Amino acid sequence: MKAERSGPTRSTDAADTLVDRLAQPSADHATSRDASRHHLTTGRTRTYWQDTWAALRVRPLFWVSLFLIVIFLGMAVAPSLFVWPSPSAGNPSGAYCNLAQSRQGPSSQHWFGTDVQGCDYYTQVTWGARVSLLVALMTTSLTLTVGLFLGSLAGYYRGWVDMVISRLAGGVFALPYLLGAIIILSVLTSDEGRRLWQVAAAMAFLGWPALVRLFRSTVLQVGSLDFVQAARSMGATDRRIILLHVLPNAVGPSLVYATMSMGVVISLEATLSFLGVGMPHDSTSWGVMVAQAGDRIEQSPHLLFFPGLYLTSAGLGFVLMGEQLREALDPRQR
């Protein structure tokens, strides 16, 4: 595993490689998981997940990140819990706009001040969580599905299947992430009609190669272990072997990947929206809010500060959780 892990990294993208690297310490899972499963029957030893939970709950940073994640998920699912009274559904902040009160600083009436259009900024920023988390969730699940599928195919069948998939992944990997996202989004979608799923799909398209690598190497390692050979000799089908014996070993790393990726994508979506190739101008996205504040940030720093604060806290919640999970799931760290 060590050689594999520190082997040549054909990586060009920082976000993915970070995630990729942080999600890696899985070599020992194959054995440790199996061992814990075995002990389960005796009823004395804790299971792998009980172990993980025990390692997690003593960490203060785990609770901090959980708190942040719960807050922002709540904000995304039910913004009306945070904004009171709740604004009209169609135009989240419509009821609170008063052009005469444009760009006012924070006050008791408008906690976060007002934006350029004179809308209550607290309402706007709170509603921004929905777009951000939705994009992150869509991107992450799409990347995981595609990466899991192609990666396990490549690792299990090897030969030409592996070659085709790896070549393709290598080709996409050679494309610098942000540049690729900017080109794809600006070329394949128009600025006005850009949809949320298109932004997510573009990021997933650039993200899957990293996961293919992760799953491919997991499957390659596990595929040669004794219990897989045993299952094969007993006549188990390929599908059964992959689903029941090989993939459970990738659950830990995928979980770490998914959490880290949520955090990274939140920041990326905002960056793309800020550059004008992400969410359309009329959407309540944190990146769009900062972009619309434009040159007026100097006079009204609150227009940068509050979306920036929310962006950072939401991203931090997920990245921190990913880090905690990574350490808790790694048997060597216990």
Add this chain to the structure above:
Amino acid sequence: MLCYFLRRTLNMVPAFFITTFLLFAVIRIIPGDPAQAQFGERRIPEELRQSYAERYHLDESIPRQYVRYMADVFTLDLGESVASQRPISEIFREALPRTASLASLALLFVTVSAVPLGILAARRKGSALDNVFLFGSLVLLAVPPFVLGLAAQLFVAVRWEFFPVSGAEHGLRSYLLPALVIAASMLAINARLMRTSLVDATGADYLQTARAKGMSEGRVFRVHALRNAILPLLTMLAINFGHLLGGTIVIESVFNIPGIGYRVTRAIAQRDTTMITGISVFLVLVCLVINLMVDLFYAWLDPRVRHEG
């Protein structure tokens, strides 16, 4: 080693052509025609459209255009920008040094801060200091670079007037603040990687052996642990390149530095297809070459890599 070198180099070739062809095809189906884009809302005379099509071979099929384009690229002719009618290589000569100075300055900042921080955190693994570093680096990782850039501009440049606010007219001084912002966003990854590889290296058996034969702790660290932790630093180089590139695209537009990254966003806004193609082909090539160099260096340092598969 030679065999490995050849194999890796040949591996790069399909990646280059797959990526550039995909890019080329995608850019050619850009909505709206590049000729029209230069005229905005006005009607464009038919002869002019014809001459545009002829000049940029817009009527041919995409694979043919691609082959023609690649043939030009290999004679170092990147064509001319549709928007400004200037040769792209000339624009490159102007923009590249700016991006290069920004990127190398950022790399310098991140190296001088990440390596000592990583070493410090690794030597006091699990201490409060280690945890503070971890938390701090994750916060820096979670702040999107454009937020950090705008905030830095606002406080350090506008309020306190330490640095020029934007532009590239003030020589090296105008690159300092943007480079610091890029470095800050890369610090987390670098320091963490340094720490992790050092911690991995310090847990190795050969360190116990070295201690057992009576080597001093400092010497064990310098001679055995640090040296083996250098390998992952190479991986860091490749990772950093991608991050630097993303960083310069965002930060150059925040700070109005007319380098390559700034040109990318400008070209996208102007639908300058030849410029976008030129920049992306160039960057893909640079990216592949850097990765190749890292891999080769890796193989040179670590024999296990070159004998693997």
